[in-house]
Amino acid sequence: MKSVAKRVAVVGVMLASAVHPSNAAELNTMNDVGTAIQACWTPPADAGTASVTLSFSFKRDGTLIGPPRPTAIKVEGGAMAKKSFVDAATTALQNCLPLTFSAKLAQGIAGNVFTLQFASPK
Template identity: 40%
Template sequence: MRLIGFGRCGALLLLELFAALIAASGASAAALENVSEIGPSLIQCWHPPAAPDGSAVTLRFGFRRDGSLMGAPRVTYISVKGGAALERTFADSAVRAIEQCSPLQLSPRFAATIGGKVYVMQFSILKRQPVIRLMYA
């Protein structure tokens, strides 16, 4: 293919610019390759309420091979100082993060192994930063 009026260098610059625009728009998000990449992917969607350090909620959930959720995430543990309303808001924010980030973009190899597995992840605030860690799969 030849772009008229640009020459070889101009065409390469145009292609690089186009690739950069696609990457910046998020249109070409990298597919997840393994279970350790699920937490970092979900943290982009988690917007916890202001809660004290050490606040945590543990959720149990699963994904289908297409990356969609298998049912609603289930709260299995919660520890948030500040009363029942803050506990509920904190737990809801973690559930909402999983729902909003789904379906996950999975590599074909990872998709073949994820279906039907139950994952347990803890969403917590440590040193004033949101953290998601895999408990077990």
């Protein structure tokens, strides 16, 4: 019975890491941060040439201080299309966290406001 419980626990950990990939690679620069976040982004299939810029701030532990805010939205269609695209970008950002900052980057990153554009392919 114990071996079954161990197998279930191992499978659970494997499934959790498949759903929430580890972002354990230490990031040393803001370019590294942008690249890591963009790697989590998959634009909606029907997005056309849409884009949204999100504004957000990090804590030293790689999580966000509050929710990201859209500061520029360029999406064809109505309010639902805009909401869907913004939600996809926000979800991609939040699913990418927490990030792992180097000690030097963590020291200077906390509380600063950053912006990042999420765009569909052109």
